[in-house]
Amino acid sequence: MSLSPLALPATDWPQWLTDHVESGLRSARETLQRLRGGAVRDAREVLEVWNDADIALRGAESAAGLFVQVHPDPQVRELAEKLLQDIERATTDRTLDRELFEVLSATDPAGLDTDSARMRAHVLRDFRRSGVDRDEATRNRLRDISERLTVLEQEFGRTIRDDVRSIQLAPDRLDGLPQDFLAAHPPAADGLVTVTTDYPDYLPFRTFARDAAARRELTVEFDSRGWPANDAVLHEILDLRDEKARLLGYDSWPDYDAEVKMIGSSAAIAEFIDRIATAAAPAGRRDHDTLLARRRLDDPTATGLDRADNGYYSELIRRENYDVDAREVRRYFDxxxxxxxxxxxxxxxxxxxxxxxxxxxxxxxxxxxxxxxxxxxxxxxxxxxxxxxxxxxxxxxxxxxxxxxxxxxxxxxxxxxxxxxxxxxxxxxxxxxxxxxxxxxxxxxxxxxxxxxxxxxxxxxxxxxxxxxxxxxxxxxxxxxxxLDADGNAIPEALVRRMRAAKDFGKGINVLTQVVYTAISFLLHRDRPADHPAAVSEAMDRYGLIAEVPDTHFQASFGHLAGYTSAYYTYMWSLVIAKDLFxxxxxxxxxxxxxxxxxxxxxxxxxxxxxxxxxxxxxxxxxxxxxxxxxxxxx
The missing domain is CATH 3.40.390.10 (Collagenase (Catalytic Domain))
Structure with a gap:
């Protein structure tokens, strides 16, 4: 059967997006209406109708969720945010609808094939986790929480997306940057060069710039995106998630969230964090000692490393100890x-x-x-x-x-x-x-x-x-x-092998950095500290070996707190599996x-x-x- 892709518009994006989303919402409403009324149906028929509504809602949410993040027209992005709120409201209403729940729960799973039985079990689980079995006042409060969280999560992400910061530097403070970077950043009329917190600027700058003060200036800006606007937003997000979990009978948001994941429980997340931290500690200390020794060649008084130093000195180690110069490597990657x-x-x-x-x-x-x-x-x-x-x-x-x-x-x-x-x-x-x-x-x-x-x-x-x-x-x-380089020469195999050897340097620190992010994600949700900067500093000190730069606010630009919530541990958990798969x-x-x-x-x-x-x-x-x-x- 030949299927046609979704036809995107050439013009009039607001009208197309509105029509696409409203069509999906209308289709979902009409489809679900077929389940009402108490008529006796077999399980497969009910599941098929539910699936049709799933398809309609997912189609609407996918389009609006994408274009709120990527569309160049701010009016389309704003429209997409409002449409996502409508979609979330419809989705929440569906899973809090007792009549629909009774129709689904009354079906007899006998005779369903394995996939259909699994589908039925997941739908009923979704109902239970939404609070459909709670009293009316609780269901209404859960509905209000879901709608408010949608708005707050959008605000949190929008603030990060729109908060592009920059520093202005005299050209001589760009010493060490590759030639193509310098060519792309000519001085303005005032003689200064602008470097932004966008990744094509930030990553090369923190890796190659010899000026430590300049690296620190850019790091302060990068790690302060979203601050202070996202501070109050994040506090409210965490409080509402916790309230939702407790209304549903869980001890905390991580307990609620982990129930449907491989890891299974909040306690298992805490244990996993400590297990990874312990496993990575020896390699991390070796990496840290090597980096600090190299930094002390430049600054004999140095007592540690922070986020403005790590990328630069890691690159120096790879260049000096492994003969891998990222400025040389990058010319092969056009x-x-x-x-x-x-x-x-x-x-x-x-x-x-x-x-x-x-x-x-x-x-x-x-x-x-x-x-x-x-x-x-x-x-x-x-x-x-x-x-x-x-x-x-x-x-x-x-x-x-x-x-x-x-x-x-x-x-x-x-x-x-x-x-x-x-x-x-x-x-x-x-x-x-x-x-x-x-x-x-x-x-x-x-x-x-x-x-x-x-x-x-x-x-x-x-x-x-x-x-x-x-x-x-x-x-x-x-x-x-x-x-290939500009002359068509392939990257030498010997260079790649040195890159692989250099790659292994720093993995201990990198894993511990991921543990830090995991701990921040988990502990902010579990403990809901009043002082987020202090909690972030404590997590960095406890689990990491690279210090935060003073006067920064990492959590305000930690976008995964909106999507992954308390489950940033996913990256390390998945890496354990990925290494086994490989x-x-x-x-x-x-x-x-x-x-x-x-x-x-x-x-x-x-x-x-x-x-x-x-x-x-x-x-x-x-x-x-x-x-x-x-x-x-x-x-």
Whole structure:
């Protein structure tokens, strides 16, 4: 069956978005109305009607959720925010509707196939977790909390997105920066150079700028985005989440949130944080001592390292101890070649073809590809990879359309903020990582139930496929296929091997930094401290080895607090699984189709149609363990 992708408009985006969302909301209302009235129905019929409403609501939410983050017109972004509030209200009303709950709960699961029975169980669980079984006053309060949280989370993200800061420097304070960076940052009429907190500026500057004071100035601005506006917003978010959890009978928000994840409980998160911190401590101390010794060559009085130092001295160690100069490395990573190489590599790996499409988009820098496998179109992807005003500031994959077997093609959007010219290799790794989410969305998008389509697994598994794909951005043969300098020379294999050796330096500190972020995410939600800056400082001191820069407010720009809530531990939890998954591949032949296709069919293809632990076991032939991660840390 041939399916057509969603037709985006060439003009009049406000009208298109309004019509698209309102059509979805209307369809959901009319569909759910078919379940009312108490008529006797079998379980499969009820689930099919519910699924139709899922499809309509997801279609509306995906479009509005994407364009609030990426559309260049601020009026469209503002419209999308309001439409998302309408969608959230409709979604909340559905899961608090006792009549609908009674219809679903009255169905007899006998005779349902495994997938349908799992769907029924998940829907009933969603009802229970929404509070449908609570008294009317409690349900009304839960409805108010959900609506208010939607507004606050939008405000939190918008503030970060719009708060692009900058510093102005005399040209001589850019000593150490690559030539292409200097060429892209000429002095203004006043003789000063502007450097912003956007990633194409911030990452090279913190890595290469020799002027410690200038690095610190930019770090202060970067780690203060969203402050002070987001302080009160974050406090209210945390308070409302806690109130919601307690109204539903949980001791805290992390207890409520973890219940539906692989980890299972708040206590297990706390234990996991300590386990990772303990495992990474020896490697972290070795890294820290090496970095501090190097810093003391420049400043004999130095007693530690902070966030303005870490990137710069890590780069110096890689350059001096491993003969890896990131300024030399980046000349092999010209953005158009990297993008083409990514598509070639993942196409070979997963048996896919990407065909460039001339289709309307929201910005002229967005490229569109249809994804084919065995001659059949499997989905459509959009690549929106460069920064601009008003755009989401980090890197993520967003849904546009959730795939449904024989009904809807999966469509996803990769949103990043990379240079249009030469890229840091770190950003190449990020591109592979985020593309892993995109492939998961497309290949997992052949599902009957919208509830399980695409990246719909437990939330603490979603990063594992992306962290796995990062490994392909470190392979000499793979990089040599697309990483070319201006004269067409491939990146030398010896250089890549030195890069891999240098990569292992700093992993202890990097893991402990992730533990810090995990602890901040978890402890702010569990403990709800009155003084957020003090709590963040305490977490950095307890778990990390890199100090925060004074007078900064990291939590105000920590966007994951809106989406991941208390579950930032996901990144480390998923990395443990990713290291185990990678052990099944042959490092000498990462394009081996047999194991790659088995991985594709065992992990990516099922989407959320089965528990993540079952998918991992199907691929590995056993449950995942901590062993591969521990061995990697000790290496």
């Amino acid at each position: 953005f158009p070649a990297v993008r083409a190489g990514l598509l070639e590599v993942t196409g070979r790996l997963f048996g896919l073809q990407y065909r460039l499409v001339d289709a309307p988009t929201w910005h002229d820098e967005v490229t569109v590809y249809d994804v084919y496998a065995d001659g059949h179109r499997r989905g459509r992807i959009y690549l929106d990879l460069h920064p601009r005003d008003g755009k989401y500031k980090h890197a993520a994959q967003f849904d546009l359309v959730g795939g449904i077997t024989d009904r809807l093609l999966p469509e996803g959007v990769l949103v990043c903020n990379f240079s249009r010219g030469l890229m840091e290799h770190q950003h190449v790794v990020t591109l592979f990582h985020e593309f892993g989410h995109l492939i998961h969305h497309v290949l997992g998008g052949d599902q009957h139930w919208a509830r399980f389509s695409g990246v719909a697994t437990e939330w603490d598994f979603v990063e594992a496929p992306s962290q796995l794909l990062e490994e392909w951005a470190w392979d000499p043969a793979i990089l040599g296929s697309f990483a 052990a099944a591949f042959d490092p000498a032949d990462l394009l081996n189709s047999a194991v790659a296709h088995r991985y594709r069919d065992s992990i990516l293809g099922p989407g959320g149609s089965r528990d993540a632990a079952d998918s991992v076991t199907a691929f590995l032939g056993r449950p995942f363990t901590f062993d591969a991660f521990a061995a990697w840390l000790d290496r």
